[in-house]
Amino acid sequence: MKNHWLFSVVILFVVHSMAYPQMDYTANINMDGEEFSVKSEQIVKKTGEILAHNKKVKRAKLSKAKIKKIAKEYNLFEETETNPHLSFLDGDISYWYEQELSEKRYRLEFSARMMVLQASDESAVIIEDQGKLSWAAQQVIAKMLKAQADIKKKKLTTK
Numbered sequence: 001m002k003n004h005w006l007f008s009v010v011i012l013f014v015v016h017s018m019a020y021p022q023m024d025y026t027a028n029i030n031m032d033g034e035e036f037s038v039k040s041e042q043i044v045k046k047t048g049e050i051l052a053h054n055k056k057v058k059r060a061k062l063s064k065a066k067i068k069k070i071a072k073e074y075n076l077f078e079e080t081e082t083n084p085h086l087s088f089l090d091g092d093i094s095y096w097y098e099q100e101l102s103e104k105r106y107r108l109e110f111s112a113r114m115m116v117l118q119a120s121d122e123s124a125v126i127i128e129d130q131g132k133l134s135w136a137a138q139q140v141i142a143k144m145l146k147a148q149a150d151i152k153k154k155k156l157t158t159k
Contacts, residue, residue, distance in 0.1 A: 023150060025143040029116070029136045036123035038115045038140050046111045047147040050104060062103055068093045070106050074114040082121045086133050108144060112137035 025040040062070075068090075071077060076088040096106065116136045120127055127133050 023147075023155070025147045027115075027140045027143045029119070029139050031120070031125050031127055031132060031136060034123070034125045036119045036125045038119045038143075040143075042115055043140065043143050044147050046115065047144045048151060050107045050111060050144075051148060051151060053107065061100060062097075062106065064093050064097045066103075067096050067106060070103070071096070071110055074107075074110040076110055076113060076117075080117045080121050082124055083117055083127050083133075086117065086127060086130060092130075108141055109137065112140040112144060115140055 023040075025043045027038040027043065029036055029038070071088050071093065076092075079087045096109075101109070113133060116127070116133060120136075127136065
């Protein structure tokens with residue numbers, strides 16, 4: 001009888017886990033042997049904000065001023081404690097302008113960079129250059145796109 005009860009509890013746990021999987025969007029980043037993470041909760045929150053903002057956006061090419069405004073929203077012109085050399089300069093805006101991305105994609109890119117810089121600050125991990133920051137941001141963007149798909153499928157809520 002005791003084994004039957006234990007078996008029932010295990011089966012219930014397995015069925016519950018399959019029906020309600022634990023969704024983890026944490027981006028674990030290894031930067032030259034040093035690890036840091038962008039937390040799942042932060043990724044889901046920022047993804048939800050981008051989706052909510054995107055409903056109001058026109059699909060036109062953005063001006064340099066608009067791109068700069070978005071970058072400022074994500075504090076990318078501010079120097080971080082650990083990686084002050086990665087703060088945006090006006091020349092960075094020229095680079096991003098040439099990419100001709102949608103506003104949603106700029107928000108995704110800039111939000112991911114902000115989260116990487118915050119997480120690297122918390123872990124005191126130095127990121128060498130913009131190329132490595134971009135690589136780390138792509139790890140976060142992959143998680144954000146997964147969260148976005150799950151939000152749209154109503155498998156995930158941002159509240």
